[in-house]
Amino acid sequence: MRTTLVITLLLPAAALALTPDEILQKMDDTMTFKTRVGEASLTVERAGQASETRSLKIWGRGWDDSFSIFQSPARDKGIKYLKLQKSLYMYLPRTEKVVTISGHLLRQSIMDSDFSYEDMLESRALLADYNVKVTGEETLGGEKCWVLDLTAKREGVSYHRRKIWVMQKNFVPLKVERYAESGLLLKVLTYEKVVAFGARHFPTRMVMQDRLRKGSRSVFQLDNLQFDVPVPDAMFSRRNLMKGN
């Protein structure tokens, strides 16, 4: 009884009010949108090499559907990605072919970056795949965060375990560590530059480090973001993917 009282006094009021599942759900709600339109840049930095930046335009519908077109450099111009739920398609303008990305292709990196196609296909519905618990609180970049520990409920999920740092004030994630079943840290994703879009807070810069690629990191920078604006359904058409830009 005394022990329970001590633990209860030590935990913050917010944690007492929310279960781990609820924190995760609120984080998902924060990161989910009806539609999203914007521009982005993907910069790959590798030790000892010149960094390489690609620019693209992006459209999103909910969490699971997205469409993007690369704008530069010239050799990548016109490459398109269409993500519909759990399916991912890539259009190659040079050969006018569509490649359905599945199976072992999912492990490949996107444009030689630290992000993989598997990362791109991640569902926000983490609760379905993971058991969640709060392991503590930490301050990250001056922000008070809950530290969530997620362990896979079943075989076959991309990462066996995840640790997520979620800001207590607005439920925006600041950092995600992804582990293999052996306990090896595979990837670290850091969310930066959290910007307010009306009542919504959203990170506009994501830095991914694939720990298996030494001296490498990739920065995904979002610009000119607009949320919940009209986006035509035709944007997410498989047939339209093969048509001109």
Added chain:
Amino acid sequence: MFLVRYALRNLLRHRIRTALTMLAVALAVGLVLVGATFLAGLGENVMTEFTRITGHVRLRHAEYERESRFAPLDYTVSHWREKREQLLGLPGVKRVQARLSFQVLLQYTDESTIVPESAGIPEDKLTDEQIYGRQVIEFAPALGIEPEGERVSNQLDRKLVRGGWYSSETASEMLIGVELARRLGVSPGDKLLLLSMRKGVADALLTVMGVFDTGNKMQNRFCYVPIGAAEQLLQLQDEASELLVFGDSYKDADRLRETLASSPVVSGLEMMKWNEIGIFRLITTIFTFIMSLMLSAIVIVASVGLLNTMLMTVLERQREIGVLLAMGLSRGRVVGVFILEALLFGIAGCVIGGALGVAGSLYLVNNGVTLGADAVRNLPMAVNQTIYGVLTPMSVAFSVGIGLVVAVLGALWPALRASSIQPIEAMRKQ
């Protein structure tokens, strides 16, 4: 002179015995010669196939070997076209072949499943196959090659089982192994999408010109594309994984290496003779050992048969030895008679056996022995199904020498033993 006459008379008097003993020598000599010819052919076949892959001397970036299993494209031989011209100017260099090894993703799209938009079926009622076609994707090891050079050094054109050769050195065409063709479900004339994820995404559409069968499962998963197309796909400029240098013969690799070492062109590159290359060095050592064992087995089988015949020939004549000793012939001269006889029919047997062996060997040289597809399919490298013999003066000398030595030794020991006992005892022997 008496001994020679006596020995000759003995040989002619017991014609059947002489004939049988000569036949034993001839068979032993023939067997060893044909065996040596076959094994020399097998060795030549394997080494030649090795050096088709490795060249006589191979040049690579010094760091390549460390990560060679990943086919690293960061460690290449740069400006290889210029380097090749310079190497061709060196004495003893006959050909220089550039290759670019990489992993590639291949996609075949069967468009017959596509439902045209004009059919008016809503998109949400259609599967991916009905919109994009049936896609088959395979990762495969690929080799960027210079087609004409590869035809000469690798004789890849002889291994084509369907379709044909490249129409030009730079055409957007490719050859694929029969196993890869089976997995992708493609035939000559089909187009394959090649996709590289190196430094982003790069793609190319190439026509399958031919399907080859090396007889080896592993190599039948390869595909060959013109090196220019490979460089473009991988976003490389004038870069190759390796330069294979060929002289007159793989046996001259030492001299070739010395010539290359004296040239500034190879500065900073790792230079290896074909028999110094990792797996090949191991396989060559094991293969040489097995070849020696096989030759030894042939020699032992032939020698034991001959030795047995010789022992019988001498031991059945112990009474005769006793009589010769009783007549006052010295032990040395008695042994001499038998040695002389052995030499005489040994020489005759060697001539006959040599002729038979040469005839058998020439058959192997001209017609070869077919091992069968299953025997070579799972070997770690491609080997021709038909092994042609290699007949050398050394093999002839070796087999004749074996025949003579065994015949003489086979006579010496029983003659020594028989002549060491008392004449009266020797005469009592049946």
